[in-house]
Amino acid sequence: MDVELRKSRNGVLKFLLKDVTPAFANSIRRTILQGVPTMAIDEVEVEKNDSVMSDEILAHRLGQTPLVTPEGYLLPSECDCLEGRCPNCSVDLSLQVEGPSVIRGEDLDPSDPEASPVEGNSPIVRLGEGQKLEFNAIARLGFGEDHANWQPAIVSYKYMSVIDIDQDARDDWGECVESCPEDILAIKNDEMVVTDIEKCTMCEACLEACPDAIDVGEDSSQFIFRVESTGTMPPERLVSRAIEILKGKCEEFTEQMERF
Template sequence: MRVKKLWEKGNEATFLIENVSPAFMNSIRRSCMSEVPVLAIDEVHISKNKSAMYDEVLAHRLGLIPLKTDLKSYNLREECTCKGKGCSKCQVVLTLKAKGPGMVYAKDLKSTDPEVYPVYPEIPIVKLLEGQEIELEAIARLGFGKEHVKFSPCIATYRYYPVIEINQRACNKCKACVEACPKEILVEKDGKVFVDESKLMECDLCKA
């Protein structure tokens, strides 16, 4: 197996992996999404909710907010010395108190652990009107994507590497393929059609 990182930007990256089967790549994809533990809000205790959003919808939305995870500081609840009762070693508490008017964002969540916070602070949670307010306590724990998508740390996909071969003997130099290529990967030079290798990764096998 040969792995080459093609590019990386922020939380995204693309790799070229050679000499592996699609089944192997799919197992890697599934493992990335379902077998890597991350923190996510699992319990929400709402003491006050005067917003237009139902309690269960609010709790569901909170659970889907990605949290910064420190795997060195937290244990899986089932492996913790507290035997699943819940302690500072296997869970973290986040509180939220807000009054309208205005939009409540993920950044308004206050964590008892400064190392655990929303990855994307500008995620909107609920809009409050004048006189509306919410007050709640949320408990986050480690979990796996196979339990619930809120514990999935990433989105991973794979596809076949594009292979384009041009039969120069059969080519009648009509340039129709060059004009039809939406990614401009096929180019004409000196009366012949060639593949622009620098753009090959942009090819989506004509699903454009």
């Protein structure tokens, strides 16, 4: 197995994973999406809501507001309080405002400043003149497999493309080169070459333009991963946590097998 970093910028991590099976690559993808605990608003106690938005829709919007996941919190199921309602396993985010106003993420007052909304500027609800909104939202750790509120990222991968070129099939490569929307085909020393195979989207436009000379396939042992975090934690940490979780499950499995 080999991992090569391609890009890490603005919450997006791109890397190449080589010499693994599709099942292994997918287990990493699914663990990031579903198995890494993150902080999200799970419950909203509405005291007063004069806005045009119903309590249910307001709670839904709050749940979908990504929060930064601080270190050190317990899952409600692991906490001694048993209710998910103590400072070890929950964060309160309260609000008390009278309009006119546009309520944004930054208006929520978290009991732990480290669990603030990722995007302070994102609007949640608009209040008209004299309208009041009062609530206490409770954020807890949870898993993407239970609700999308806790899904920490968008994770995708594609197989590495393989473009076979029969250099003897043609003398004129013009239409083949021009057919590629990603502009990754070029002519070098009278031969057609691929300049950046990782940019290939498998659209097969080159295959349609030059079926006599080109064959497009994929390498199912190499994967180009793209992890775009909601901002709840850096994408590098998401991947590391997912690997730790997978490793922990494998170790647990081994321990149980050894008891037989």
